[in-house]
Amino acid sequence: MPRESRQNYPFSAIVGQEEMKLALICSAVDPAIGGVLVFGDRGTGKSTAVRAMAALLPPMRAMTECRYACDPDDADGWCDECRALGPRKKKPRMVPVPVIDLPLGITEDRVVGALDLERALSQGIKAFEPGLLARANRGFLYIDEVNLLEDHLVDLLIDVAASGENLVEREGLSVRHPARFVLIGSGNPEEGELRPQLLDRFGLSVEVKTPAELSERVAVIKRRDEFERDRGTFIETWRGADDKLRRRIVAARKRLREVVAEDAILEKAASLCMQLGTDGLRGELTMIRAARALASFEGARSVEVSHLRRIAPLALRHRLRRDPLDESDATARVERAVAESLAP
Amino acid sequence: MSFTEHAGRAAALFAVDPFGLGGVCLRSPAQPARERWLRLLRESLPEETPWRRIPSNIPPDRLLGDLDMAATLKAARPVAERGALAAADGGLVVIAMAERLGAHTASLLNGVIDSGQVRVPRSGVMIEHPARIGIVALDESEAAEDSTPSSLVDRLAIVLDLHDIDPRASVRSFRDRESIAAARRLLPLVRADREVLETLCGACAALGVSSPRIAWLALRAAKVCAALDERTNVSGNDLALAAQLVIAPRATQLPSEAMPRDEPSAQAPADESRDGEGASGPDTSHSDASAARVLAAARAAIPRGLLVRLESAHANRSRSPAAGRAGALRAAGKRGRPAGSRAASGRGRLHMVETLRAAAPWQKLRGGGSGERLRIASQDLREQRFKVRSPTLTIFAVDASGSSALNRLAEAKGAVEMMLAECYIRRDTVAVVAFRNSTAELVLPPTRSLVRAKRCLAGLPGGGGTPLAAALASVAALARQAQRRGETPTIVMLTDGRANVARRGAAGRAAAHADALAAARALPLCDALFIDSSPKPNPLAREIADAMKARYVALPHPGAGHLSGVVRAAASHAPLHRRGAGSSRARIHERRDRT
Numbered sequence: 001m002p003r004e005s006r007q008n009y010p011f012s013a014i015v016g017q018e019e020m021k022l023a024l025i026c027s028a029v030d031p032a033i034g035g036v037l038v039f040g041d042r043g044t045g046k047s048t049a050v051r052a053m054a055a056l057l058p059p060m061r062a063m064t065e066c067r068y069a070c071d072p073d074d075a076d077g078w079c080d081e082c083r084a085l086g087p088r089k090k091k092p093r094m095v096p097v098p099v100i101d102l103p104l105g106i107t108e109d110r111v112v113g114a115l116d117l118e119r120a121l122s123q124g125i126k127a128f129e130p131g132l133l134a135r136a137n138r139g140f141l142y143i144d145e146v147n148l149l150e151d152h153l154v155d156l157l158i159d160v161a162a163s164g165e166n167l168v169e170r171e172g173l174s175v176r177h178p179a180r181f182v183l184i185g186s187g188n189p190e191e192g193e194l195r196p197q198l199l200d201r202f203g204l205s206v207e208v209k210t211p212a213e214l215s216e217r218v219a220v221i222k223r224r225d226e227f228e229r230d231r232g233t234f235i236e237t238w239r240g241a242d243d244k245l246r247r248r249i250v251a252a253r254k255r256l257r258e259v260v261a262e263d264a265i266l267e268k269a270a271s272l273c274m275q276l277g278t279d280g281l282r283g284e285l286t287m288i289r290a291a292r293a294l295a296s297f298e299g300a301r302s303v304e305v306s307h308l309r310r311i312a313p314l315a316l317r318h319r320l321r322r323d324p325l326d327e328s329d330a331t332a333r334v335e336r337a338v339a340e341s342l343a344p
Numbered sequence: 345m346s347f348t349e350h351a352g353r354a355a356a357l358f359a360v361d362p363f364g365l366g367g368v369c370l371r372s373p374a375q376p377a378r379e380r381w382l383r384l385l386r387e388s389l390p391e392e393t394p395w396r397r398i399p400s401n402i403p404p405d406r407l408l409g410d411l412d413m414a415a416t417l418k419a420a421r422p423v424a425e426r427g428a429l430a431a432a433d434g435g436l437v438v439i440a441m442a443e444r445l446g447a448h449t450a451s452l453l454n455g456v457i458d459s460g461q462v463r464v465p466r467s468g469v470m471i472e473h474p475a476r477i478g479i480v481a482l483d484e485s486e487a488a489e490d491s492t493p494s495s496l497v498d499r500l501a502i503v504l505d506l507h508d509i510d511p512r513a514s515v516r517s518f519r520d521r522e523s524i525a526a527a528r529r530l531l532p533l534v535r536a537d538r539e540v541l542e543t544l545c546g547a548c549a550a551l552g553v554s555s556p557r558i559a560w561l562a563l564r565a566a567k568v569c570a571a572l573d574e575r576t577n578v579s580g581n582d583l584a585l586a587a588q589l590v591i592a593p594r595a596t597q598l599p600s601e602a603m604p605r606d607e608p609s610a611q612a613p614a615d616e617s618r619d620g621e622g623a624s625g626p627d628t629s630h631s632d633a634s635a636a637r638v639l640a641a642a643r644a645a646i647p648r649g650l651l652v653r654l655e656s657a658h659a660n661r662s663r664s665p666a667a668g669r670a671g672a673l674r675a676a677g678k679r680g681r682p683a684g685s686r687a688a689s690g691r692g693r694l695h696m697v698e699t700l701r702a703a704a705p706w707q708k709l710r711g712g713g714s715g716e717r718l719r720i721a722s723q724d725l726r727e728q729r730f731k732v733r734s735p736t737l738t739i740f741a742v743d744a745s746g747s748s749a750l751n752r753l754a755e756a757k758g759a760v761e762m763m764l765a766e767c768y769i770r771r772d773t774v775a776v777v778a779f780r781n782s783t784a785e786l787v788l789p790p791t792r793s794l795v796r797a798k799r800c801l802a803g804l805p806g807g808g809g810t811p812l813a814a815a816l817a818s819v820a821a822l823a824r825q826a827q828r829r830g831e832t833p834t835i836v837m838l839t840d841g842r843a844n845v846a847r848r849g850a851a852g853r854a855a856a857h858a859d860a861l862a863a864a865r866a867l868p869l870c871d872a873l874f875i876d877s878s879p880k881p882n883p884l885a886r887e888i889a890d891a892m893k894a895r896y897v898a899l900p901h902p903g904a905g906h907l908s909g910v911v912r913a914a915a916s917h918a919p920l921h922r923r924g925a926g927s928s929r930a931r932i933h934e935r936r937d938r939t
Contacts, residue, residue, distance in 0.1 A: 042555040103452055106404075117411070117416075117701060117704065145495065193792060221559050229532070
């Protein structure tokens with residue numbers, strides 16, 4: 001929510017939490033990876049990082065006067081209105097990539113959209129007032145404490161996140177519009193599990209922990225103290241680093257298609273997934289995609305084993321089948337398998 | 345420093361910087377001391393400071409704001425109305441019975457505390473208001489009950505427990521309104537050096553407080569404390585007080601160094617030099633901030649109950665009270681949430697917005713329109729639907745006595761973990777009570793988190809007598825709590841039924857058995873399963889099972905898989921069986937009749 005206040009904590013100023021930053025950068029480079037789930041201790045800056053990422057995203061081109069910010073270059077993904085009107089003469093506008101908060105207590109009509117009360121009352125017109133899913137189109141949808149989300153909202157998200165389309169049937173309205181967004185969730189695993197179907201919608205998952213090193217803890221508090229004392233100066237200090245990071249993300253996006261993944265790499269990814277017994281192909285596909293995004297971000301021309309090794313825990317740990325008799329947690333299991341399959 | 349002075353200082357500190365410190369979690373029953381503390385706080389704030397008391401069941405639209413229906417109708421266009429938080433901008437929000445706050449309401453509050461503003465997108469309007477507020481969460485929970493959602497408590501700097509305060513003690517002002525106002529002006533100038541940060545982070549680490557937010561809030565509190573003393577550098581005294589008010593109440597472990605093991609009350613906290621009577625003036629004699637002293641001060645401020653728990657053998661299992669009850673907290677939010685609307689039946693509460701939505705499209709046809717009176721027909725009326733969930737709480741009561749204890753514990757532990765892991769219980773929770781020697785202990789408070797269950801159940805001790813009566817009493821309390829929250833408890837007793845410790849802790853089989861029968865009859869009405877783990881079915885166990893109105897199953901060697909299967913069948917836990925919950929429950933009753 002404080003996104004528009006331009007008082008966000010700069011992404012580059014976040015101390016430690018390398019894995020979380022890596023996952024967020026990868027999904028900024030390639031939104032098709034399918035979002036990030038950040039699970040971990042309280043107060044570790046999960047929300048801060050997500051909101052800071054919003055400021056890193058370069059603005060995007062959008063159709064003028066389109067409520068769903070359709071992409072002028074992607075006619076296949078247009079909403080019905082854009083299709084009906086066809087290509088417009090007016091220049092596309094540049095808009096910031098939306099990062100929309102989905103608060104827990106929100107009602108369903110705010111999420112999917114509802115009858116426009118103003119126009120209905122003043123003009124007697126039955127019109128659709130888009131909800132959060134419309135605003136999140138082509139951007140990010142952020143749910144803090146995602147494991148506490150109400151079931152009916154979870155059902156809704158599971159469907160929309162998979163189809164990329166929001167279907168509204170209510171109050172005599174029948175509307176469908178594109179709703180392709182990257183799902184970012186955060187939460188504390190001590191408070192409850194996530195439905196496996198929803199878990200599966202997240203491309204990458206990250207575990208954040210309180211820094212163990214005293215010096216790192218001190219650095220976290222020190223930075224926060226500086227930020228709170230003089231936000232303007234602090235943000236100015238880090239602007240250069242954030243700008244540089246943004247340029248790297250833009251460059252990585254452009255190069256993404258040129259980054260090759262050799263067959264040997266694909267085989268390694270497949271054997272790792274087989275060894276871990278992950279369900280379906282999604283884990284494998286996500287891992288390759290994310291490894292490609294990482295390679296591109298780091299300026300590599302092809303995906304290397306080192307990329308796979310770093311991405312594997314993020315892409316696979318939430319896709320393992322539960323084994324209640326195996327005491328070791330998912331991360332340890334992935335790391336064990338990585339050590340065996342992807343030995344340097 | 346006496347406890348009342350401690351409370352007085354907390355009030356002064358909070359009054360200086362309500363927004364920066366986030367708030368106070370005030371653990372206390374409704375008692376005059378609490379009212380006096382609140383009055384003191386109010387008197388410490390500038391006169392015009394907003395002060396809003398909200399109930400814990402406040403609906404989101406009242407909390408954050410929504411359309412003003414009267415104005416919207418009159419103007420025939422959406423007119424926004426401020427919610428309680430925006431109305432309290434620059435002041436305090438007092439939450440009555442914060443322990444009953446739902447996780448959802450808490451998360452809305454958290455967002456506003458973090459950002460200092462309210463933003464609600466509503467049809468055609470964006471409701472946007474500054475809301476720089478401080479929270480006072482009045483938490484009346486008793487030891488074993490739910491407390492304020494931990495995500496909220498993590499944002500409130502000060503945790504103050506008034507349970508042990510002398511009811512007649514007068515909480516006196518530590519600083520007057522003028523010096524508090526002066527401290528507020530001085531606060532932005534207060535600096536903390538690296539040494540200070542290291543001491544605070546070190547204290548957090550030593551006390552097992554992992555959230556960096558707490559270290560940050562403690563720093564803020566230390567700065568406020570310095571400002572109150574008219575200094576611009578943080579001293580050792582400031583740190584000690586910050587550690588006491590902010591860090592100590594959340595301790596999950598005791599410092600590992602050999603700390604003096606004094607009684608907390610006997611140990612003078614670190615600021616002997618102050619007399620607490622409003623003495624002001626620079627106090628730099630303590631600038632040699634020694635980490636040990638800060639820790640000693642923090643240790644002295646650890647609540648007594650928590651200290652006992654931390655010092656007990658199972659210290660490694662329990663976390664801070666707030667974190668420890670996270671599983672149950674969420675459940676508190678499950679009662680009757682608004683869930684959309686439906687055509688009015690004439691009994692429910694009118695849902696204005698939905699009614700207008702339903703009426704709006706017909707206005708032209710009905711001859712209404714802009715500026716005209718709205719024409720609402722009976723078929724437009726919509727009423728609020730409330731969703732009352734009835735999630736299941738499965739309470740395992742595990743006999744940890746005697747020689748077979750370890751076996752039984754391991755099986756119960758396995759069964760709990762399997763149930764949580766396999767079923768992905770979305771709203772159902774599991775709790776474990778273990779009983780041995782003379783007491784029953786809630787070793788796993790209601791939770792649906794596998795992570796927590798694994799941690800809590802690791803290394804349960806076994807052996808000793810069988811206090812069946814105590815166990816049943818503990819289970820009954822848990823079940824009643826669940827029912828109050830609108831949950832459906834299911835009890836699973838896992839024991840050989842050979843009670844040998846009576847209610848008051850005395851040994852003796854006959855008395856113990858009689859007590860157990862009495863306790864069994866006192867159980868609230870709910871599904872119960874009695875698993876007799878003795879080698880041969882035990883008639884005494886059967887008797888207790890009957891007194892509990894429980895289904896009796898003899899399972900001499902219950903394996904984890906078998907056990908969870910039996911329990912699932914009884915409690916209809918499996919998602920596949922969910923729809924048929926009613927029928928499978930009926931089936932249990934039927935079997936009970938046959939046995």
